[in-house]
Amino acid sequence: MQPDLSIIIPAYNESDRLAGPLRTVIEYLMTQSFTAEVIVVDDGSSDDTTAAADAVFSEYPEFAGRTVRYEKNRGKGYAVKTGMLAAAADIVLFSDADLSTPIEELHKLVDPIKNGEFDVTFGSRALDRSLIGTHQPWRREQGGKVFNLVVRVMTGMPFWDTQCGFKAFSMPTFRPLLDVMQIERFGFDVEFLYVARLHGLRLKEIAVRWNNDDRSKVNVLRDSVRMFDEVRQIRRNAKRGVYDIG
Numbered sequence: 162m163q164p165d166l167s168i169i170i171p172a173y174n175e176s177d178r179l180a181g182p183l184r185t186v187i188e189y190l191m192t193q194s195f196t197a198e199v200i201v202v203d204d205g206s207s208d209d210t211t212a213a214a215d216a217v218f219s220e221y222p223e224f225a226g227r228t229v230r231y232e233k234n235r236g237k238g239y240a241v242k243t244g245m246l247a248a249a250a251d252i253v254l255f256s257d258a259d260l261s262t263p264i265e266e267l268h269k270l271v272d273p274i275k276n277g278e279f280d281v282t283f284g285s286r287a288l289d290r291s292l293i294g295t296h297q298p299w300r301r302e303q304g305g306k307v308f309n310l311v312v313r314v315m316t317g318m319p320f321w322d323t324q325c326g327f328k329a330f331s332m333p334t335f336r337p338l339l340d341v342m343q344i345e346r347f348g349f350d351v352e353f354l355y356v357a358r359l360h361g362l363r364l365k366e367i368a369v370r371w372n373n374d375d376r377s378k379v380n381v382l383r384d385s386v387r388m389f390d391e392v393r394q395i396r397r398n399a400k401r402g403v404y405d406i407g
């Protein structure tokens with residue numbers, strides 16, 4: 162039977178911190194009135210992320226959970242896209258493996274899609290900073306603000322935080338757009354929002370709670386440089402018509 166919601170968890174070398182959050186997600190979903198599946202996408206990890214996820218899924222044989230894995234690390238964007246293509250539900254939510262945004266926040270994103278109000282809803286740490294319990298390290302947080310400023314200037318999007326790892330999508334409208342997505346690493350959030358907006362989808366930035374997990378896998382210098390480069394690529398792609406459909 163088709164579930165009401167598919168939750169995608171992109172995971173790269175997460176064997177040390179995935180089990181707890183994954184159990185939290187499954188146990189939360191089992192208390193809900195809607196049905197859900199969870200898909201962990203192992204983004205070419207060099208540790209045993211897949212085994213860690215499968216071990217948790219086997220603790221809940223009645224719950225629809227599975228792992229998708231490929232050999233080479235491609236990036237969070239590629240992992241999320243892979244998970245979305247495998248998802249069975251009409252509403253998909255992706256969440257970081259560390260649950261920095263608590264899973265209970267999903268209603269804030271999913272309900273407006275269920276009600277038909279919006280096509281894409283995404284968590285934001287910028288709209289209500291009082292919802293941030295544990296902050297990112299100061300330099301990461303400032304870097305995030307600069308990045309979002311650059312994104313606003315370069316893409317013309319009116320958003321304050323494009324990078325929160327908690328976003329939901331109406332698949333009947335968003336699925337066709339996946340075919341034109343190009344960005345495989347952390348700039349993919351910007352591309353998802355940009356292309357959705359370009360094609361007239363209804364987007365909503367929504368304040369969510371955030372308790373940063375400091376065991377980040379992000380390499381600030383390398384990944385920041387890549388992200389700015391990816392935003393430039395998005396602009397180039399848009400000018401060249403890469404995002405045109407039909």
Ligand SMILES: Nc1nc2c(ncn2[C@@H]2O[C@H](COP(=O)(O)OP(=O)(O)O)[C@@H](O)[C@H]2O)c(=O)[nH]1
Pocket residue numbers: 170171172173174175204234235236237238240256257258259261326374376377378379380
């Ligand atoms: N760093 C990193 N994370 C990835 C990659 N692919 C998927 N992810 C996942 O992306 C999510 C965000 O990673 P995290 O290290 O928590 O980022 P941060 O909280 O922004 O510092 C986690 O679920 C990762 O497992 C990748 O290639 N690199």
Ligand SMILES: [Mg+2]
Pocket residue numbers: 257259261374376377
């Ligand atoms: Mg994190």
